[in-house]
Amino acid sequence: MSPTTPPPGEPTVTVCRGCCCGTATKRPLVDHAARLEALRRLLDGTARVRVTDCLGPCERSDVMVVSPSPEGRRSGGRPVWLGQVNGRHEPSALADWVAAGGPGLADVPESLRRAVFRSTDPLSRP
Numbered sequence: 001m002s003p004t005t006p007p008p009g010e011p012t013v014t015v016c017r018g019c020c021c022g023t024a025t026k027r028p029l030v031d032h033a034a035r036l037e038a039l040r041r042l043l044d045g046t047a048r049v050r051v052t053d054c055l056g057p058c059e060r061s062d063v064m065v066v067s068p069s070p071e072g073r074r075s076g077g078r079p080v081w082l083g084q085v086n087g088r089h090e091p092s093a094l095a096d097w098v099a100a101g102g103p104g105l106a107d108v109p110e111s112l113r114r115a116v117f118r119s120t121d122p123l124s125r126p
Contacts, residue, residue, distance in 0.1 A: 069101070
């Protein structure tokens with residue numbers, strides 16, 4: 001297994017890069033490319049990072065969804081939606097949480113709790 005491939009069955013972090021998330025139009029002071037690269041580097045070998053088009057809740061940009069590993073799901077973990085993930089320290093907090101097991105195996109860190117929200121319709125589009 002290469003060093004950039006997470007072990008099978010690890011958490012997945014889905015990063016929205018649609019119409020609002022990850023764009024200078026909505027968040028001009030955030031270096032979105034650098035943040036995504038930092039997240040990939042921090043999660044290297046721990047979780048899969050997926051980039052996707054619009055996830056729907058544009059008013060909460062930048063949005064990420066952390067999906068549990070199979071073990072986390074067996075322990076009751078469900079995908080955790082995070083919004084307004086624009087801070088410089090959030091990638092590190094996210095990586096620490098995922099390294100500790102992520103949804104179902106470790107509590108969301110205090111520094112990310114304000115970002116957690118429930119998506120009522122993750123497939124809705126503006």
